[in-house]
Amino acid sequence: MMIAVSLNTKALCGHSARITAAVCILASFGVSAADSQAGENVFKQCSACHEAGPDASHRFGPQLNGILSRGAGNADGYTYSAALNDRVSAGLTWDEDTLDAYLKAPLTYMPGTKMAYVGLQDEVDRDNVIAYLATINLDGSASGDSSDDAASSAVADSSASGPAAEAAPRPLAIDVPIPTHGVLHLGRPATEEEVAAWDIDIRPDGKGLPPGKGSVLTGVDIYDAQCASCHGVFGEGEGRWPILAGGFDTLTDARPEKTIGSYWPYLSTVYDYVRRAMPFGNSRSLSDDDVYALTAYLLYLNDLVDESFELTDQNFAQVRLPNEGNFIADNRDEESWFGAAQEACMNDCIEGPARVMQRARVLDVTPDSEDEDGGGTLD
Amino acid sequence: MTDKIKNDDAASPNRRQALKAGLQLGGLAAGATVAGNSLAMDTTKPSDPLITEIQDWNRYMGDGVDSNPYGSPSKFEADIVRRDVAWLTADTKSSVNFTPIHALDGIITPNGLCFERHHGGVAQIAPSDHRLMINGLVDTPLVFTMEDLARFPRENHTYFLECAANSGMEWRGAQLNGCQFTHGMVHNVVYTGVRLKHLLAEAGVKVRGKWLLPEGADPAHMTRSIPMEKAMDDCLVVFKMNGEALRPEQGYPIRLVVPGWEGNMWVKWLRRIEVGDKPWHQREETSKYTDLLDDGLARRFTWEMDVKSVITNPSPQAPIMHGKGRTVLTGMAWSGHGTIQRVDVSIDGGRNWLTSRLDSPSFSKSVHRFYYDFDWDGREMFLQSRAIDSNGHIQPTKDALRRARGENSIYHNNGIQTWHVRADGSAENVEIS
Numbered sequence: 001m002m003i004a005v006s007l008n009t010k011a012l013c014g015h016s017a018r019i020t021a022a023v024c025i026l027a028s029f030g031v032s033a034a035d036s037q038a039g040e041n042v043f044k045q046c047s048a049c050h051e052a053g054p055d056a057s058h059r060f061g062p063q064l065n066g067i068l069s070r071g072a073g074n075a076d077g078y079t080y081s082a083a084l085n086d087r088v089s090a091g092l093t094w095d096e097d098t099l100d101a102y103l104k105a106p107l108t109y110m111p112g113t114k115m116a117y118v119g120l121q122d123e124v125d126r127d128n129v130i131a132y133l134a135t136i137n138l139d140g141s142a143s144g145d146s147s148d149d150a151a152s153s154a155v156a157d158s159s160a161s162g163p164a165a166e167a168a169p170r171p172l173a174i175d176v177p178i179p180t181h182g183v184l185h186l187g188r189p190a191t192e193e194e195v196a197a198w199d200i201d202i203r204p205d206g207k208g209l210p211p212g213k214g215s216v217l218t219g220v221d222i223y224d225a226q227c228a229s230c231h232g233v234f235g236e237g238e239g240r241w242p243i244l245a246g247g248f249d250t251l252t253d254a255r256p257e258k259t260i261g262s263y264w265p266y267l268s269t270v271y272d273y274v275r276r277a278m279p280f281g282n283s284r285s286l287s288d289d290d291v292y293a294l295t296a297y298l299l300y301l302n303d304l305v306d307e308s309f310e311l312t313d314q315n316f317a318q319v320r321l322p323n324e325g326n327f328i329a330d331n332r333d334e335e336s337w338f339g340a341a342q343e344a345c346m347n348d349c350i351e352g353p354a355r356v357m358q359r360a361r362v363l364d365v366t367p368d369s370e371d372e373d374g375g376g377t378l379d
Numbered sequence: 380m381t382d383k384i385k386n387d388d389a390a391s392p393n394r395r396q397a398l399k400a401g402l403q404l405g406g407l408a409a410g411a412t413v414a415g416n417s418l419a420m421d422t423t424k425p426s427d428p429l430i431t432e433i434q435d436w437n438r439y440m441g442d443g444v445d446s447n448p449y450g451s452p453s454k455f456e457a458d459i460v461r462r463d464v465a466w467l468t469a470d471t472k473s474s475v476n477f478t479p480i481h482a483l484d485g486i487i488t489p490n491g492l493c494f495e496r497h498h499g500g501v502a503q504i505a506p507s508d509h510r511l512m513i514n515g516l517v518d519t520p521l522v523f524t525m526e527d528l529a530r531f532p533r534e535n536h537t538y539f540l541e542c543a544a545n546s547g548m549e550w551r552g553a554q555l556n557g558c559q560f561t562h563g564m565v566h567n568v569v570y571t572g573v574r575l576k577h578l579l580a581e582a583g584v585k586v587r588g589k590w591l592l593p594e595g596a597d598p599a600h601m602t603r604s605i606p607m608e609k610a611m612d613d614c615l616v617v618f619k620m621n622g623e624a625l626r627p628e629q630g631y632p633i634r635l636v637v638p639g640w641e642g643n644m645w646v647k648w649l650r651r652i653e654v655g656d657k658p659w660h661q662r663e664e665t666s667k668y669t670d671l672l673d674d675g676l677a678r679r680f681t682w683e684m685d686v687k688s689v690i691t692n693p694s695p696q697a698p699i700m701h702g703k704g705r706t707v708l709t710g711m712a713w714s715g716h717g718t719i720q721r722v723d724v725s726i727d728g729g730r731n732w733l734t735s736r737l738d739s740p741s742f743s744k745s746v747h748r749f750y751y752d753f754d755w756d757g758r759e760m761f762l763q764s765r766a767i768d769s770n771g772h773i774q775p776t777k778d779a780l781r782r783a784r785g786e787n788s789i790y791h792n793n794g795i796q797t798w799h800v801r802a803d804g805s806a807e808n809v810e811i812s
């Protein structure tokens with residue numbers, strides 16, 4: 001029998017460091033090596049918006065208990081997009097094939113979906129996360145068996161940093177060498193690679209910027225896929241997620257809008273923060289060039305550059321934000337109440353009896369109470 | 380009947396009769412005694428069956444010593460928990476909850492009730508997998524394991540940690556009806572850890588090193604710039620709170636402690652400290668944690684937490700249930716500048732003040748406990764507390780703060796809090812003239 005074999009393992013296996021060559025080759029031969037335990041690891045990306053398991057509830061996305069058996073678009077209490085509802089009316093149901101296609105490119109498979117996620121490119125990751133979801137029943141309980149094949153051990157988390165295997169005998173204390181650095185000679189010198197892995201901060205003068213570049217136009221696509229669902233298509237903020245653009249000349253208003261363009265002093269902060277903390281739920285997943293592109297696009301959304309602009313490590317330090325000069329040092333000690341030489345009044349300090357000027361706006365602060373909006377967001 | 384009486388039966392048949400007769404006499408005698416003391420006891424009202432009847436807990440066994448290897452409070456205290464306010468933030472994983480200060484006493488916050496503030500959920504890190512790196516302007520960039528840190532000389536300190544946004548909702552006026560929500564982003568625990576200066580000495584700080592950048596290992600990779608003078612002063616890298624390992628919510632296995640300074644700087648899940656010669660102007664010290672003034676300028680690097688106090692009982696979550704008469708008022712006070720020298724209390728909305736009784740151990744940059752014992756006449760009150768710290772700073776009114784800063788600075792609201800206690804003992808968060 002002739003078997004069509006795809007040897008393009010890289011295309012199939014993507015860039016995931018979790019997959020070893022053995023599993024890649026198995027996958028390219030079409031052999032199912034789906035590993036639900038590895039899939040649970042993949043699911044961590046999804047957990048920014050989805051819950052699955054006991055007590056799973058709807059978040060930005062619906063809870064996924066029994067997703068492979070319950071059909072599509074029918075989780076109680078969740079408001080699906082019109083796009084998904086239309087597909088369900090046309091007969092869509094979730095199985096291994098449809099889920100695989102959807103997870104690979106959600107916005108292509110279902111334009112208008114609320115799941116503004118760039119997609120899971122790696123086929124093995126998709127197989128594994130679908131296998132993991134298949135182990136969770138409708139009531140959130142686990143169906144028990146997780147595949148325990150070669151893939152499982154091959155994909156096992158290789159934490160080379162754990163303690164030594166139990167079998168190894170402990171060295172004699174007298175034989176343990178003492179380092180030469182420092183005062184108490186504790187710890188060990190870091191390697192260059194280790195420092196490079198963690199030294200991710202960027203300063204306003206550009207120190208720390210990695211080589212790279214990104215244009216506004218490249219940034220649009222990344223932003224729409226990875227950022228818009230929370231920050232809004234124009235950076236206006238969805239719901240209580242932070243606003244990123246606009247708000248010019250509002251700082252003295254009753255309700256100022258503090259955005260990158262209206263408030264942030266330095267562009268380096270944008271690069272630094274996106275690189276270390278975004279997207280929410282999948283930190284450190286963007287490439288350095290991605291971050292340049294997104295930073296360029298955020299400048300564009302704030303009307304600070306035009307659409308032809310490309311941001312690079314070379315021109316970065318020349319980009320200044322409008323509010324840079326409006327920050328002052330802490331001078332609370334100049335406020336009239338702060339002085340230490342004052343006497344505290346003890347009697348007849350205010351004329352006339354106290355009158356209520358305002359009562360609590362939010363009388364019932366329990367989580368169910370959604371009547372009052374309070375004084376704005378905390379974040 | 381006892382064996383003794385049975386044995387005596389054999390010896391003396393009449394002894395039982397004599398005993399019985401004696402008991403009857405004794406009973407009469409007892410009755411006579413009761414009549415003699417009747418002035419002291421109540422003979423008019425029915426007795427409380429909780430006393431006159433045997434209760435289940437008097438009779439039946441409870442849990443054995445193997446039931447609760449890690450103990451919890453009584454189930455009757457189950458409503459004393461951290462609480463969050465859902466509409467404050469977009470997602471609970473980048474959000475805050477509040478210490479139930481209305482129900483606590485003393486100065487130590489129990490570990491399970493310390494408020495949480497995360498920007499990427501609670502990281503779960505195995506201590507054997509965690510590392511602390513020191514890099515930058517140092518002679519030798521270093522990596523420490525948790526075992527390494529346990530070998531440095533340790534210190535114990537009791538410090539408050541207050542979020543700079545504590546009471547931030549109240550700038551515009553009375554908003555949230557309970558001190559847990561208006562003032563609950565604060566806790567006070569005993570930290571065990573190592574002075575940061577010892578760790579820096581291992582790496583060898585270069586002369587040009589003037590600033591530190593601590594960084595966390597959670598998804599937010601939280602960073603702040605800290606000036607070297609503070610770092611070398613009293614900053615600690617800690618691994619224990621109130622005697623046991625840091626809770627995951629408080630940064631297990633290690634966090635930074637920056638005594639008296641805003642809570643955001645106390646980086647949790649600490650993984651790295653970089654030494655540099657300039658501040659980094661990270662997101663949490665530019666976009667956030669800068670204080671916008673009403674002229675459009677904003678203060679940055681507002682590090683210190685100012686003198687502050689709040690009455691925790693009575694308060695909206697702790698109404699006076701017992702009617703007029705002897706009443707205990709209590710609250711807490713703290714200052715990032717030192718100890719609390721005095722807390723004054725007013726029951727008429729700041730027209731007249733009396734000095735309360737401070738009653739707790741007094742440590743610099745730690746919470747202090749105060750009490751005011753008085754006879755309540757049952758009429759409405761406007762309760763306020765005003766703390767004075769060891770530098771002589773007097774807690775200001777909210778009006779004084781708003782005059783100085785406007786209403787949009789979000790952070791560092793240390794204004795005097797007013798509770799309106801009504802004639803029925805209930806209390807409400809108010810602003811008054």
